[in-house]
Amino acid sequence: MDDNLFEKLRILSDAAKYDVSCVSSGVERKNNTVGGIGNASAAGICHAWSSDGRCISLLKILLTNDCIYDCKYCLNRVTNPIERATFTPEEVAELTIQFYRRNYIEGLFLSSAVEKSPDYTMENIYRALELLRYKYNFWGYVHVKVIPGANALLIQKTGMLADRVSVNIELPTRESLSILAPQKKVENILKPMSLIHNEISRAIEDKNHFSNAPRFVPGGQSTQMIIGATPDSDKTILNVSQNLYDKFRMKRVFFSAYIPVMSSPNLPAVSTMPPLLREHRLYQADWLMRYYYFNSSELFTEIEPNLDLEFDPKMMYALRNIDRFPIEINKASYEELLRIPGLGVTSAQRIIRERKNAQISYDSLKKMRTVLKRAKYFITVKGKYYGNTKLDPDEIKAEIRMKEIQKQISIFEI
Amino acid sequence: MDYLYDGTFEGLMTCIYYHYKKGKATGIYVISNYQQSIVYQSEIVETDILKAEIVSDAINRLISKEAYVHVYYCYLSNDAEKENLILDFLIFAFKYGRNTMNFYTHEKVLPINEIYKRVAREEHRVLGILRFSEIGGILYAKYSPDNDISILLADHFADRYKHEKFIIYDEKRKKVVVYANNNWEIKENINIDDIEFSIKETMIQKLWKQYFTDLAIKERKNINLQFQFVPSRYRKNMTEFK
DSSP: OOTHHHHHHHHHHHTTTTOOOOOOOSOOBOOOSTTOBOOBOTTOOOOEEOTTSOEEOEEEEESBOOOSOOOTTOTTOTTSOOOOOBOOHHHHHHHHHHHHHTTSOSEEEEEOOOOSOHHHHHHHHHHHHHIIIIISOBOSEEEEEOOTTOOHHHHHHHHHHOSEEEOOOBSSSHHHHHHHOTTOOHHHHHHHHHHHHHHHHHHHHHHHHOTTOOOSOTTOEEEEEEESSSOOOHHHHHHHHHHHHHHHOOSEEEEEEOOOOSOOTTSOOTTSOOOHHHHHHHHHHHHHHHHSOOOGGGGOOSSOOSOOSSSOHHHHHHHHTGGGOOEETTTOOHHHHTTSTTOOHHHHHHHHHHHTTSOOOHHHHHHTTOOHHHHGGGEEETTEEOOSSOSOHHHHHHHHHHHHHHHHHHHTTO | OEEEEOSSHHHHHHHHHHHHHTOOOSEEEEGGGOOOOSSSOEEEOOOOHHHHHHHHHHIIIIIOHHHHHHHHHHHHSOOTTHHHHHHHHHHHHHHHGGGGGGOTTSTTTHHHHHHHHHHHHHHHHHHHHOOEEEETTEEEEEEOOSSOOHHHHHHHHHHHTTTSOEEEEETTTTEEEEEETTEEEEEESOOOOOOOOOHHHHHHHHHHHHHHHHHSOGGGOOHHHHHHHSOHHHHTTOGGGO
């Protein structure tokens, strides 16, 4: 380790920070190796929170930021005059181990710009991973990027050693991709995704027959899309996500609000604010698709292809489908409970358990810390409706807006 | 009768045993914190491992494993009333048996649930934010948790750092977890002064601090959110905030 490392870490973490995924969940592994270090915890562990409030779980770095591509939205594009740096695999391994021993991180997230060729880059990523696993005996969490266009055998070998892999889809439509990243082809992105999906399915199948069958990315694959760099609607974005979940059994689809870092006629002006609220709403909708049995098609109507920025997607769904409410807390099924705004998985489970003993009262909903200020408009408890409005979308909206204004006024009346 | 115990979990369970077998407990208190009551007599209970085991076993068998874990976490909490909340909960629970934990919001059950959640949340948080430094080949972490959670951390780090030696020091309770050669133990009444770091250790800490600062996206700055995740009381022992 020498001073040079500070410089490299500065350049190569700066280039990696816009990658959103920092998740370390999905793999449970004890440290069963001889002389090895590290394990993995299924729930995932966050180790630090940076001043933007994002969780830091993994050491997130690029192997190199030296890129042959010229994607318009990317800081590392070949025509951008920036400092370039490249880590040696030993440096990556040493940094990971030293940070891990001090409990700064849960593992490594290794990404890379495309240096020379996809195969050349993929091979270097594999080398770093192999060194980390076998020479340094590291068995903490490792997530690596798969480079579109890389040789299938290389991808397979990488998948045997990584906990999670991801191929970035970058943008939700073929048109957007051809405008902003003309050198990237949709087919080259979908091919490795499909390969990884097939390998995962095969590994799971093998595991059913032989308990010591090798694992293939046990944490599954994920991907990421840039939001707001192109005019694609939320409906388009979430339909693509739904397809990725259905077809490739994706673990996560991440969204990254586009931060205008350079000017181009095809991009939003540099002065544009990153669409953070929109990104937040997309994540909420994504959550509904993964944990609340929603399908993306239920979230939109013929005329409205975007999520509501004012109300969260579940609230929006309820207001647009008011005929399905109110739902009686003491009779509803688990799936029905999950459709109520303000009620999460934990509350729904508590309600189901507590109902075994007695009817649920409005007071016990309070004690369960259900978010009643949202839920009350959409439920009845023992037949009684607690919203102080009619069951009418406009009245409910007006009431919630008024409550919000009252809250703001009261701040000044201290 | 007020029962007084030595502060150990086994001591607390022994008191529960006497509540059923000897005479109703009007309250359970740690001996050293006890203030003589005008109304009730008090009695010092000597911790009896066998009696404690009978109670622990009964909780697991007649109520549930979940209830046992809740009671144990509650015992580790810093709640001033925890012994009496546990006593009230167990009186209720031995009556309702396996159905107990379905009474989530019942007045005897809710406090145990809420305290459990608080302790479990701190445990999970500390698994992430505990910071080790290497000192003479040993990994050393100092922290100051709200609840007495050291015993909950030991297995996690013993597995993770299997071939290392480490010490986790709770400076508030003067308590350490010492791990070496596949074995950990807890020692009490220990004082550890601050130790100077080597050049290599200082360099790695600097690398981490630089990484931590660089990673933040300035267009997304959100200090309030950062404080929600890492409250200031934890920061004094975290490398990146020093």
